[in-house]
Amino acid sequence: MADISWELFASQVDRCTLCPLHSGIHNKVPGQGDIHAPLMLIGEGPGQREDEEGIAFVGPAGQLLTRMLSAIYLPRDRVYICNVVKCRPPGNRTPLQEEMDACKLHLRMQFALVRPKVIVLLGSTALKATLGPEHYITRDRGKWYERKGTWFLPTYHPSALLHDPAKKKEAWLDMQSLRDRLIELGLYPDLYNLSEPSS
Numbered sequence: 001m002a003d004i005s006w007e008l009f010a011s012q013v014d015r016c017t018l019c020p021l022h023s024g025i026h027n028k029v030p031g032q033g034d035i036h037a038p039l040m041l042i043g044e045g046p047g048q049r050e051d052e053e054g055i056a057f058v059g060p061a062g063q064l065l066t067r068m069l070s071a072i073y074l075p076r077d078r079v080y081i082c083n084v085v086k087c088r089p090p091g092n093r094t095p096l097q098e099e100m101d102a103c104k105l106h107l108r109m110q111f112a113l114v115r116p117k118v119i120v121l122l123g124s125t126a127l128k129a130t131l132g133p134e135h136y137i138t139r140d141r142g143k144w145y146e147r148k149g150t151w152f153l154p155t156y157h158p159s160a161l162l163h164d165p166a167k168k169k170e171a172w173l174d175m176q177s178l179r180d181r182l183i184e185l186g187l188y189p190d191l192y193n194l195s196e197p198s199s
């Protein structure tokens, strides 16, 4: 993917009408965070709050995600966070396959720009859209997958944890596994140090 930039990405998403989801939204939600982060998190799509504010993971699920990252000393503003689709599906339904396929153009550009070493897939939609439809979140969460030098970890979407708190135990195991992988790859100290201001 040659000659790409964040400016091109922003304007591409802003002007995008590749699928019907763009009609009726308040804002596109491209994603945000540290564009040089070694860690990227991918969710499903914007919810109501995200649609209103144009920022990913700002609702209750996003607040839980922030606490989950804090629990392993990862400041949220030092990771990059986005969704499979950048427009809110009506009624928060799961995006259709053709909508995910259309929006993959933007996600691929984000991969190419951020070049993360580790990607956390939050929920079934992110897992299937990224690693393939043969995967199931209940079976495959907590397993590591390596693709072309990038490590992927599927885990539950925070909204699933809000609906079913019994899943939090497994989610915590996944966060510990994420912490251990970041340590193993030599990335954790950088992220951790950034959480502590030097002055």
Ligand code: SF4
Residues within 6 Å of the ligand: 013, 016, 017, 018, 019, 020, 021, 022, 028, 085, 086, 087, 099, 102, 103, 104, 106
């Ligand atoms: Fe374009 Fe993605 Fe929005 Fe569909 S969901 S209109 S592909 S930005």
